[in-house]
Amino acid sequence: MRFELVRNLKGDEILGKTLFDGYGKVLLPSGTKLNTPYINRIKQSGFYYIYIEDKELDDIKEDKKIDQLKQSTIERLPNVFTNIMQGNKDTVEESFKIVEDLAGYIATEGDVNTNLYEISKYDNYTYIHCVDTAIMSIFLGRSLDLKIEDLTELGISAMLHDIGKIKISNEIINKKEPLTKQEFEEIKKHPVYGYRMLKEAGVDNKNILSAVVEHHERVNGKGYPLGISGDKVSDYAKIISVCDVFTALSANRSYRERYNPNEAYEYIISNGDIMFDTKIVEKFKENFFIYPLGCCVKLSNGIEGYVVKQNKYFPDRPVIRVNYDHITKEKINSYEIDLLTTFNTIIESLVY
Ligand SMILES: [Fe+2]
Incomplete structure (x- = not known):
């Protein structure tokens, strides 16, 4: 497979990796021969880069298992969010089990190199962003030698990190122009909203709760909502913040053009010890690469x-x-x- 810009597609390519929409539904399966209507659909769905078949690069393959796990997690996520919003205490813990399979696979067999990704304009409150952040956090947690139970807990925290955004109006979330000071103050409340929603839904796991409320804290103390610094920020929050920023920068945000994969990467590296924990940025550098396979x-x-x-x-x-x-x-x-x-x-x- 090779990584190709959507605007360079001519119409005789074979899709190398199944494309999903923001809700985990198949948009086009791998193996589809592309034509103009398909390409238009891919463009309309906001993809910038996709994987296409290339005989000379056929040693670059998709990891079907992780794609499957990712898809089923995205599909089930709306239900998890609804359970939390409605405070269904009995079903909430149960619904977290979807992360166990993902963490189990990544912990034992997942190859960080084959966690290939398309780049699309899905905004950062979507289910895809939540699951991408969870997958990346579990990989990063694995490199920090976390145990499988901790990887699952970390994955759940990452999956739920932005749940508080449900409480913020869509006009602010989707706003194309830069946010006013007041709107930004409202956005900054989402970690606390998320924390409260989880508490009300009966989640009492301290690690998950502190990861959600602290995922915008920075080691230099310039984050929000608490402005805590250094090791006062919990380990899970430190891991999730790196993955959250990387995944969000790689996607297109409503108010600016997306970063290229190498720019998002360099942003993380250049912020080691400023925004992010140095040790975690070192592990990020060891495990993730600037240029994706096939580009x-x-x-x-x-x-x-x-x-x-x-x-x-x-x-x-x-x-x-x-x-x-x-x-x-x-x-x-x-x-x-x-x-x-x-x-x-x-x-x-x-x-x-
Ligand atoms: Fe957030």
Whole structure:
């Protein structure tokens, strides 16, 4: 598979990875041969990048299991939120079980490299954002050696982190223009709203409650609602804040254009010890990579190629497969450049 910008699609490509809408329903299954109506549908649904089949990159595969788990979690999430809103104490704890399968799979078999993602404009209060943040938090928690029970708890906290936004009016949430001071003050209440909703629904797990109320706190004390700093911020909140910001920046927000994957990544790295905990940012760097598998990049020597393998601990130095001439754009016999051992070459940019 390769990672392709939707606006570059011509109409003869095969979809490499199933596309879902914001509610976990299949928009188009993998294997679909694209045509103009399908491409229009993909555009209307707000996708910027998708995965398409590419024979020369067929070693990059989707992880069907994690896609399945992600889809069923998204599908069941509206129900979880309704249970919490209605304060159905008996069903709330029960509904958290959906995270157990996700945490169990990631803890034992999940490969962070195959957690491939499309980039779409879904806003950050949607179910997709909640589940993406949960998946990423569980991966990050695994790298911090958390036990399986803790990973499940962390995943539940991440899944619920923005539940308080339900209490904020849609006009503010979807506003295209920058928020007024007053509107921003209202948005800033969502961690407390979420905390109260969970308490009222009978959730008494302190780790979950503090993760939800503290997910916008920052280690420099400049977060909200409490303005606490350093180790006063709970561990789960520190993990979730990194994943929340990364996932939100990778998506398109209503009031600005989306970041590219590398820009969102660099934003996190440059904020280690300012906004985020240094140790967690170090783990982020060890485990997540700047350029997703299958994306096309331009090297400092002018050559262009596709990211086919990551090098752990070196997020900006993956293995690149070159299969066309960057000047004539004609096919050539493919070869690979391992940036870990090619010292004088760096990635300059993504190829659009
Ligand atoms: Fe939030």
